[in-house]
Amino acid sequence: MNDLATLKSDMEGCSRCSHCKWVPMAQIKSWRFAKICPSVDRYNFHAYSGGGKLIASNSILEGRSEVTDPVMEIVYRCQLCGACQVSCQAYRDDIDLADVLLALRAKCVTEGYVLPEHLLMIESMKKEDNTLGLLKADRGVWAKDLDLIDINTQKVEVLFHAGCRYSYDEDLRSSVRNWVRLFRNAGVDLGAAGPEESCCGGRAFEMGYQGEMKNFAEDMIGRIKASGAKLLVTPCSDCYYTFKYLYPKNGMDAGLRVLHAVEYADLLIKQGRLKLGKCASLRVTYHDPCHLGRRGEIYKMGWNGVNKLHRPVRFKQMGNLGIFDPPRNVIRSIPGLDLVEMERIREYSWCCGAGGGVLEAFPDFADWTARDRIEEARAAGAEAIVTACPWCERVFKDAIAAGGDPMKVYDVIDLITMSWGG
Ligand code: SF4
Ligand code: SF4
Secondary structure, three states: OOOHHHHHHHHHHOOOOOHHHEOOHHHOOOOOOOEOOHHHHHHOOHHHOHHHHHHHHHHHOOOOOOOOHHHHHHHHOOOOOOHHHHHHHOOOOOOOHHHHHHHHHHHHHHOOOOOHHHHHHHHHHHHHOOOOOOOHHHHHHHHOOOOOEEOOOOOOOEEEOOOHHHHHOHHHHHHHHHHHHHHHHOOOOEEEOHHHOOOOOHHHHHOOOHHHHHHHHHHHHHHHHHHOOOEEEEOOHHHHHHHHHHHHHOOOOOOOEEEEHHHHHHHHHHOOOOOOOOOOOEEEEEOOOOOOOHHHOOOOOOOOOOOOOOOOOOOOOOOOOOOOHHHHHHHHOOOOEEEOOOOOOHHHOOOOOOOOOHHHHOHHHHHHHHHHHHHHHHHOOOOEEEEOOHHHHHHHHHHHHHHOOOOEEEEHHHHHHHHOOO
């Protein structure tokens, strides 16, 4: 990660303009859905915003203030959704908010200011290689009878990485199994690591346990290289972000192409290798997962040239190069589905609420954030909210079940399966 001197220019550069609380002006469609930061919207105090956290970090990272319980609340009641970064960069091109937020969490962890719920997750990751506190031996159960190639003993072309949530969440099991069936239908030579698959480590990194991710990455990269795979496909947006951004940013190279399952499905449809059927008439809206959308932007090295007319710039995620069109292309290619858009979409999306360790430590805040998104889907006239991330799906499903809401929730694969009559 960046050193203190680099972070310093971000922290001191904040002009206290508060744009990081709002959708950029030109993109606002209504007052009701004009806000972009769940943290400051929920807790209504400047310190919870991206800019507020920059000010706190400026003092804490230099050791001029201490982390206290109220500071911990501010640091961790944040989904690390990246929306503040995108809004800030609509006006400023020289601040990397995301890096500062990550550094602040790492500092808290180094100094022992940790949340018990996060510690539980880290213990589970160390002991059972997953974020959900379940047995490692059960990790491959989801793939029972699918006859996936075992990459621990055979070489494969394409490696399927299910991720922790899809491996263990029984409610979402049919989705992950259907992704495998879909790629099989397209003739893809697909393998998986079964019980040997482990967490990508991205969640640990975001919660401030940066060293933990390195351990998982080394393990993961060793297994990928031994498999001979040329392509890694994952249906989990969190894992996607970790492989595509966090690993390379931290100098770890898996040496293969990485695609999210919806990107791969879109590609196979365009190549004529995958045919979709028809769905019963349904009006749907697509929720961009933060880690596939604005935070799914690939990591690129900063410009390092000598052109004196331009100052060297570090690479920052602008958000607009994330994965936005492939899921929409897939949805639009299914006759019967009517795709309507919410007000906050693509890099300006509202978070589902689950990220940054919020679902684990502050489920009430995750639920509040998810409900705001469901409200937005309803305002768009949608009967169903569709996403491409098991974490978003989980938090939406739970919010809907708790509130007795008629809104339906699907993963893109569920719509594809429905189009085949499944
Ligand atoms: S972080 Fe950026 S958008 Fe937010 S107050 Fe500071 S300069 Fe303004
Ligand atoms: S990362 Fe998201 S929740 Fe956290 S301060 Fe930025 S916009 Fe708010």
